[in-house]
Amino acid sequence: MAAAITLSGRGRGLSSPNPNVGCIVVRDGHVVGAGWTQAGGRPHAEAQALAQACDRAAGATAYVTLEPCFHLSPRGPRCADLLARARLARIVVAAQDPDPRTDGQSIAFLRAQGIVVETGLLAAEARDAMAGFFLRQTTGRPHVTLKLAVSLDGCIALADGRSRWITSAAARAHTHVERARHDAILVGSGTVRADAPRLDVRLPGLESRAPRRVMLGRSDPPDGWESITHPGAIADLSHVDHLLVEGGAQTAAAFLRADLVDRLLLYRAPILVGTGMAAIGDIGLLSLDAAHGHWRAIDTRMLGPDRLEVYGRIRNA
């Protein structure tokens, strides 16, 4: 299942409007099929894995990160039928599909077909890998990552706005990988005016993975850009499950004030700036007590001389 979750990552930022699912078919200890939801959502992971497996699917076990779809669509066959027809012996499902058109119905259907169906294996990890899809289903909005490239003392630029470069080439390359994993990138109108950022993916082989560009602000966005006037409007961005917010300080503060940031991505360079531009504007904090308990460290690693720190928003469900 861990391998299926890793595979599912290949569809992130591409698979919308469908969740980025991963699927692996195993027979006699050998992987005979592997798939992930393709660009635009079709084929589904299961369809791809079963097509690879062919006859070898009979009697095999399928590991799938999300309950297979039960609802009929003009865009392709439903996975519940595909899996039943493949005469699998066993299906292991990580997370149940919260979409009311499926929501347990595939599991019941496949069991009724005589297939052993187990659920819950690495469910939390699978939900994390499809965080945008789950947030859309439960709250109606995309998953938001706020990215900041900062000095040790929390500056994103000199006082006059110069910000090239805080971080190293290794850290910037990692940012481009993150871009490729998102459906859209958002920056504020101030950043658009000051930097006219390209926000593309400048990595060999991933150039085609540039996400959609969204501006926060009331002015007209540049050609090819979408725009929203307030952070809450991200719910209206169609086919965006994972949104990357890249700046600047006022935009970061607006999303934090609205409590719409799920993940912080801090690229921290081993430099001191002193009186520079702060990373984040006014977030309406009234006391230090109120600042605690919101973020937990998820991951850290070195990227050249810089340190990447990843924090997740603690939400009491």
Place this chain on the structure above:
Amino acid sequence: MAAAITLSGRGRGLSSPNPNVGCIVVRDGHVVGAGWTQAGGRPHAEAQALAQACDRAAGATAYVTLEPCFHLSPRGPRCADLLARARLARIVVAAQDPDPRTDGQSIAFLRAQGIVVETGLLAAEARDAMAGFFLRQTTGRPHVTLKLAVSLDGCIALADGRSRWITSAAARAHTHVERARHDAILVGSGTVRADAPRLDVRLPGLESRAPRRVMLGRSDPPDGWESITHPGAIADLSHVDHLLVEGGAQTAAAFLRADLVDRLLLYRAPILVGTGMAAIGDIGLLSLDAAHGHWRAIDTRMLGPDRLEVYGRIRNA
């Protein structure tokens, strides 16, 4: 030798005016004596280790982090004589003593006595452990650590100055361990006026290790405090080999501008403050290019929810 270097740490902040040396005597694979420079500088590490070893020192090997002292002092015997009289077979020295009154003379003297003397084992690590002594010898000033307790976005307080608490109890306890390892702590006059900090060591068993307190500023310091008017005057603080600078932002900036910070100790809490008080005032930075290449990551660890990051100043000797 690694064990001797660890032992030498026990004398840090206590052994001045003598360097914090560590010494271990090994015979037939067993440690028969161990010592470190005691409070006020006497007894020396070698004298302590040899006293423990007694007759067992004959034919043994001594590991000592610094070349034994050669110069005569009214405060006690010179270690070169003690070691020669103990009829050791072999002495392993990490770092040669830069003090012109010794500076290789003990090594030559002990060799002339028929003892095998080897040098250079873990020399860099030993010099790090006695960084203050070596800096005093080469530049005439103490080793300076700048400590900052900051949020993820680099704030040390709310905009109105409230700073209790940015970091957790675990991080604050670690700060107190660091205090015990320094001869003196320095804060700016603004911090003295605003917080009247005690700067003591509030850890069971270490209460007596409170360092001397130094204020940077022109006003009169509180009772029991010393004061200096500019960062360069740290060279005039007698018997201070290791100085801890604890704030605030203007004092940090003054030491950074003067390039007098050797080590950064960042306690980083998983909180965001937004428009708060920046950690560091104006350090006179003119371009981002000029900010790079000065600091390298030495250590990092979690202290409860907070992350400790230690950086060392890169100096091209």
